[in-house]
Amino acid sequence: MLLVSGLCMTNVAGAQVAVIVNPKSTTAQMTAAQVSAIFLGNTRAFPGGGVAQPVDLPESAPERDQFYLKVTGKTPSQVKAIWSRVVFSGKGSRPKELATAADVKRFVATNPNAIGYIEKSEVDASVRVVFSVDGR
Template structure:
């Protein structure tokens, strides 16, 4: 009985850790000139410091969003949202478009040569080009 409980706890621990182990990649339109970007370049778009590209955010509660902001901007999603709110309030920027999931990010990026988004690496296909991997 104790071995079974220990195995269940081990399995639960692995499942709980799974979202944190997901590899998040930053994607752009395949026609975009950028072949690769640094973490700092990506962060500038998603923290409102550059308007050269249009950031596409995943849903507020998305684990991919939390992982992205932690790894790329060294912030949690709430801190990033607070930064954007300040920029919007002062008239310096508009909030990034927020979409539901990986598929919606790919569709938005594929439709706009100036768009930049992030998805789970497992969702990458020919509709987008990876320019940064947040490991």
Template sequence: MVAAVLLRLGVDEFVALEVVVLRFRPFLRRCQVPSLAVSLLLPMLCAPAWAQNLVVVVSAKSDAAKLTVDQVASIFLGSVKSFPGGEKAVPVDQSPGTASYIEFYNRAAGRSEAQMKAYWSRMVFTGKGAPPQDAGDGAAVKKLVAANPNLVGYIDAAQVDGSVKVLSEIK
């Protein structure tokens, strides 16, 4: 069971979990709660916050077709500037450090937040590109994307409505 929990959590989440367990160890001892039990139960309680169903969206008015995860990664990493149909594609990011940002880049590009920061620092320094516009949270991304058919962003699947169209699911 411990192995399953460790596989489900990323390194950053495991470190955060360890910090929580260590910080509350005196309280847990007073309450006669074994720290191993807390270590095993805490990730299960918090897993829904980490495990999100992210989708890549464009305006409902856009003619863009479905995208593969590799195509999405290419757009958000700046190596591709248009959708497969030829329409301009301008990526819009959520704020670095948010759960959605971390999940998106882990799943779509296979990169951690630190790796993305290093990637964009390198790209900006060499003049080869700039990071996507930071829109804030999912609601702000949806609002921007819905108003401009050239913008593409990612949001939680629960936020999808008639104003946006899903191009890809990030699993």
């Protein structure tokens, strides 16, 4: 398992992942703790108000592993376990999983409450970066 995680991380070792929101969002910046709280189901609110609607890349995306490891400090299996408990308890539902980074960007660009993450090089004016995850 560690070997697999290591290989996945090698694919994005120099990459940066950007946490993005809709440009109309009142959230200008976020901390790792705030992003983590939304993506692990601890809160549904953006800092300063508004209901957050998180979206994930597919499990096969190396950026997803990097995002969760760097932002939450959790491995993919730990994240699955956390969400299983949250869903089972009825306290929330997993972030919607979209097929590609382009889909994530499009969803965030068209939904004022959406929050997602993509490779920083894919960011354009249709979304706003509120947090960056350094891949190094």
